Amino acid sequence: MSKLKTLSNGQLIPVLGYGTWQNTDPQECIDGVKTALETGYRHIDTAQMYGNEELVGEGIRLSHVPRKDIFLTSKLDNPNHGYERAKKAIDDSLERLGTDYMDLFLIHWPEVEGHMEDWQESNIETWRALEEAYEAGKIKAIGLSNFKTKHLKNLLANCRIKPMVNQLRLHPGIAQKETVAMSREAGMVIQAWSPLSPLSQMLDDEAVVSMTEKYQKSLAQLLLRYSLQKDFIPLTKSVHKDRIKENAAIFDFKIDEEDMAYFDQWEWEGELFN
Numbered sequence: 553m554s555k556l557k558t559l560s561n562g563q564l565i566p567v568l569g570y571g572t573w574q575n576t577d578p579q580e581c582i583d584g585v586k587t588a589l590e591t592g593y594r595h596i597d598t599a600q601m602y603g604n605e606e607l608v609g610e611g612i613r614l615s616h617v618p619r620k621d622i623f624l625t626s627k628l629d630n631p632n633h634g635y636e637r638a639k640k641a642i643d644d645s646l647e648r649l650g651t652d653y654m655d656l657f658l659i660h661w662p663e664v665e666g667h668m669e670d671w672q673e674s675n676i677e678t679w680r681a682l683e684e685a686y687e688a689g690k691i692k693a694i695g696l697s698n699f700k701t702k703h704l705k706n707l708l709a710n711c712r713i714k715p716m717v718n719q720l721r722l723h724p725g726i727a728q729k730e731t732v733a734m735s736r737e738a739g740m741v742i743q744a745w746s747p748l749s750p751l752s753q754m755l756d757d758e759a760v761v762s763m764t765e766k767y768q769k770s771l772a773q774l775l776l777r778y779s780l781q782k783d784f785i786p787l788t789k790s791v792h793k794d795r796i797k798e799n800a801a802i803f804d805f806k807i808d809e810e811d812m813a814y815f816d817q818w819e820w821e822g823e824l825f826n
């Protein structure tokens with residue numbers, strides 16, 4: 553399996569990303585990003601909403617991995633929807649991250665406070681700011697996050713530049729099949745957030761326990777590999793060095809069809825994003 557995918561505009565994106573949601577403890581966040589890069593991750597995911605862009609930038613600098621070798625994503629915070637606000641927010645992200653470009657920038661959520669009634673227009677206007685920043689070279693690729701079919705239809709019918717990515721909550725039990733299919737049909741690559749969500753619910757599942765023995769891999773590694781084999785780009789986060797390393801060791805085995813099918817039919821006990 554290749555460790556890179558190609559976005560619709562030709563940009564390469566590493567197929568495993570290190571996430572930084574809830575990494576708000578300054579030292580933990582800086583160390584996490586630095587450790588991930590030193591371990592070999594080349595894809596870092598943050599967001600304005602996480603309040604840690606400066607820390608992520610610092611972790612990148614301290615790692616001494618050249619900026620050009622890193623795929624860096626951030627996302628627009630909900631209060632920054634609208635053309636003018638989004639334009640300024642992109643520049644603010646660049647400043648906080650301490651970089652003159654981002655590899656990917658996403659609209660984090662499609663329906664946000666203040667725009668619950670006019671989300672259609674608001675998303676179109678916001679997207680215009682992303683298109684301009686893309687053309688100005690401030691962002692190498694632009695995309696969406698948590699956009700479902702109705703949001704996609706609206707944006708796809710009204711954009712000049714098509715989104716290149718949709719970042720969605722995806723793991724066994726949450727498949728979002730229609731959204732994934734529509735996104736792919738429109739040329740988007742799919743990123744999967746919170747791919748390890750089933751960890752606690754699966755711990756005592758006999759079939760899954762026997763899979764850990766069969767593949768000699770941890771449950772976390774199975775869940776990340778499952779995501780890769782669904783052709784998603786899993787984003788995963790840990791602040792622990794051993795787990796950061798463990799989560800990257802998913803390229804040396806393959807889950808067979810029968811076990812993939814078991815994960816596919818496994819039922820999630822929680823909110824359904826489908």
Ligand SMILES: NC(=O)c1ccc[n+]([C@@H]2O[C@H](COP(=O)([O-])OP(=O)(O)OC[C@H]3O[C@@H](n4cnc5c(N)ncnc54)[C@H](OP(=O)(O)O)[C@@H]3O)[C@@H](O)[C@H]2O)c1
Nearest residue numbers: 571572573597697745746747748772787788789790791795
């Ligand atoms: N677009 C969106 O709306 C959205 C929403 C949520 C997240 N995201 C992005 O997606 C990323 C991934 O989601 P997530 O942060 O929920 O990550 P995740 O990788 O699904 O789960 C992380 C949780 O699992 C634990 N963990 C990590 N590796 C482990 C292992 N090998 N064994 C046992 N436990 C392990 C972590 O704890 P420790 O840190 O203590 O190890 C943490 O509590 C986020 O960080 C963020 O960048 C995007």
